[in-house]
Amino acid sequence: MSGDARTAEPVDVAKDAAGDADDGYRPSERRLAHEAYRRGRARRSALIATASTLVTAVALYLLVVNSPGWEVTRRTFFNLDYARQALPEVLRGLRLNLELMLGCGVLILVFGLLLAVLRTLRGPVFLPVRLLATAYVDFFLGLPMIICLLVMITGVPALRLSGVTTDPLLLGGAALVLTYSAYVSEVFRSGIESVHPSQRAAARSLGLTNAQAMRYVVLPQAVRRVVPPLLNNLVSLQKDTGLVSIGGAIDAVYAAKIIAAHSFNFTPYLVAGLVFIVLTIPLTRFADWLTGRMNRRQFQGGAV
Amino acid sequence: MTAGVARAGAGPAAGPGEVLRLESVRKTFGGQVVLRDVGLAVPEHSVTALIGASGSGKSTLMRCVNLLERIDDGAIFLDGEEITDPRADEDAVRRRIGVVFQSYNLFPHMTVLDNITLAPRRVHRAGRAEAEARALELLERLGLAAKAKEYPDRLSGGQQQRVAIVRALAAGPRLLLLDEITAALDPVLVGEVLSVVRDLKEQGMTMVISTHEMGFAREVADQVCFLDDGVVLEQGPPEQVFGDPQEERTRRFLSRVVASGRLQG
Ligand SMILES: Nc1ncnc2c1ncn2[C@@H]1O[C@H](COP(=O)(O)OP(=O)(O)OP(=O)(O)O)[C@@H](O)[C@H]1O
Numbered sequence: 168m169s170g171d172a173r174t175a176e177p178v179d180v181a182k183d184a185a186g187d188a189d190d191g192y193r194p195s196e197r198r199l200a201h202e203a204y205r206r207g208r209a210r211r212s213a214l215i216a217t218a219s220t221l222v223t224a225v226a227l228y229l230l231v232v233n234s235p236g237w238e239v240t241r242r243t244f245f246n247l248d249y250a251r252q253a254l255p256e257v258l259r260g261l262r263l264n265l266e267l268m269l270g271c272g273v274l275i276l277v278f279g280l281l282l283a284v285l286r287t288l289r290g291p292v293f294l295p296v297r298l299l300a301t302a303y304v305d306f307f308l309g310l311p312m313i314i315c316l317l318v319m320i321t322g323v324p325a326l327r328l329s330g331v332t333t334d335p336l337l338l339g340g341a342a343l344v345l346t347y348s349a350y351v352s353e354v355f356r357s358g359i360e361s362v363h364p365s366q367r368a369a370a371r372s373l374g375l376t377n378a379q380a381m382r383y384v385v386l387p388q389a390v391r392r393v394v395p396p397l398l399n400n401l402v403s404l405q406k407d408t409g410l411v412s413i414g415g416a417i418d419a420v421y422a423a424k425i426i427a428a429h430s431f432n433f434t435p436y437l438v439a440g441l442v443f444i445v446l447t448i449p450l451t452r453f454a455d456w457l458t459g460r461m462n463r464r465q466f467q468g469g470a471v
Numbered sequence: 472m473t474a475g476v477a478r479a480g481a482g483p484a485a486g487p488g489e490v491l492r493l494e495s496v497r498k499t500f501g502g503q504v505v506l507r508d509v510g511l512a513v514p515e516h517s518v519t520a521l522i523g524a525s526g527s528g529k530s531t532l533m534r535c536v537n538l539l540e541r542i543d544d545g546a547i548f549l550d551g552e553e554i555t556d557p558r559a560d561e562d563a564v565r566r567r568i569g570v571v572f573q574s575y576n577l578f579p580h581m582t583v584l585d586n587i588t589l590a591p592r593r594v595h596r597a598g599r600a601e602a603e604a605r606a607l608e609l610l611e612r613l614g615l616a617a618k619a620k621e622y623p624d625r626l627s628g629g630q631q632q633r634v635a636i637v638r639a640l641a642a643g644p645r646l647l648l649l650d651e652i653t654a655a656l657d658p659v660l661v662g663e664v665l666s667v668v669r670d671l672k673e674q675g676m677t678m679v680i681s682t683h684e685m686g687f688a689r690e691v692a693d694q695v696c697f698l699d700d701g702v703v704l705e706q707g708p709p710e711q712v713f714g715d716p717q718e719e720r721t722r723r724f725l726s727r728v729v730a731s732g733r734l735q736g
């Protein structure tokens with residue numbers, strides 16, 4: 168019943184195959200018997216999975232509830248009243264996180280790709296560009312996110328530059344873009360390098376210039392290959408938008424902090440955490456699904 | 472051996488109607504000498520077949536002509552112009568040379584049609600409609616019109632091979648380099664590709680073909696070059712090279728090939 172892909176798939180495929188060909192084919196007795204057997208197996212696996220999940224859940228519950236500190240923990244972390252009070256505030260703050268994620272996500276993709284392409288440029292003219300891009304990536308790959316954020320949010324306003332924003336949200340967003348562009352450019356670069364050199368050679372031998380070969384042949388293949396890892400980066404960006412709360416932008420985490428501060432109860436943090444998790448799960452599953460689909464596509468059809 | 476090359480290679484000046492000419496080409500990979508001293512002249516509208524053992528440098532020679540590899544010494548001329556001169560415009564040279572690689576190298580993210588029209592549209596600035604019409608016409612001739620919208624990984628090896636030929640042709644090259652284009656084909660398809668090559672020759676295309684199919688080389692080539700130990704050891708019309716080889720090593724190579732059943736007809 169659940170996503171037991173391995174047992175469900177052959178049945179689907181068989182159905183497709185039977186539907187596809189229009190040659191008066193009737194499934195044989197043998198095939199029907201095999202399919203009936205597979206369906207029975209699938210049902211059995213689903214039952215076993217459900218039962219074992221239930222048993223595990225009950226065991227975990229009993230373990231936690233019978234632990235010595237449970238009563239205190241329950242009061243400070245699992246207080247339903249505070250949860251009810253915090254949820255709408257957290258959700259209101261979450262809007263900010265989502266906006267931040269989308270806005271920064273787009274900028275990060277653009278900058279990341281740009282950095283990766285700059286680093287592939289050959290020729291003496293581009294040496295400074297290449298060096299700068301490499302230095303940038305090295306710097307921001309190594310710099311802890313939290314330090315980058317602190318420097319941006321507290322350091323930039325301290326400079327008192329005219330015309331430069333002091334809005335912690337914008338500065339926090341800028342810090343996310345700076346750091347994540349470095350990560351994402353490495354992902355793109357690995358994608359570019361994974362395209363076999365013979366592809367570029369083929370493009371060049373057709374008379375395409377280096378830039379054209381990059382644009383029409385290498386990049387399209389590279390980008391396709393790195394979509395799954397990019398989605399994983401997006402998931403972690405989604406979480407890290409919570410860090411801008413250290414500058415005082417009222418996002419989901421900060422909303423929770425406000426309530427926690429005057430109630431001396433940590434339940435709001437738990438609520439905020441759960442909200443982030445709920446938000447992340449579909450994205451992660453989507454990334455998994457996409458990766459699986461791409462792998463399958465790669466293995467079917469024996470490209471020589 | 473060097474004297475043999477001088478004899479085998481063409482005279483010092485680039486003759487008229489000569490499309491490609493190699494003079495004393497040397498190419499090494501690390502310490503390994505692949506091409507020691509290769510001389511070769513390819514007249515216009517002719518088919519030159521390169522034969523030689525696996526690893527003798529046939530593919531390497533073609534990659535050098537296409538400037539995908541830089542030669543260590545010697546010179547290569549295309550229509551009398553030295554293309555190995557560092558001042559030559561590599562892109563312009565490649566535009567005049569079509570290549571079909573031993574491993575096809577189709578672009579997997581594009582349909583057959585897009586593979587074929589990429590160069591006409593982006594390099595030669597043809598309109599989409601015009602480029603596609605021409606591509607379909609070429610595909611039709613190789614019996615592949617039905618596959619125009621497919622992706623390369625859904626084609627058989629022989630079909631991919633023919634698409635690669637069409638892709639090279641669509642760029643309108645002056646010289647066509649075909650590396651081992653019959654390697655993945657069954658005898659019927661070999662016959663088809665053979666007739667394609669003959670058609671092309673009749674239309675005036677100049678071609679260099681590397682092959683292990685001696686029957687194919689004998690059928691289609693105007694001259695056969697036997698590549699051995701980094702030099703063109705023997706060169707001449709197919710009847711002579713296959714029928715009356717002058718060099719002991721050529722004879723030995725051919726008898727090995729006969730033993731493996733690749734020389735009939
Ligand atoms: N990029 C490279 N780096 C190092 N060595 C290479 C490279 N390309 C080719 N070689 C070597 O050069 C030699 C000639 O290779 P090449 O592919 O030209 O042979 P070939 O005559 O085309 O053989 P086949 O008939 O098997 O296709 C081989 O020994 C090979 O190992």
Ligand SMILES: [Mg+2]
Nearest residue numbers: 529530573651
């Ligand atoms: Mg080869």
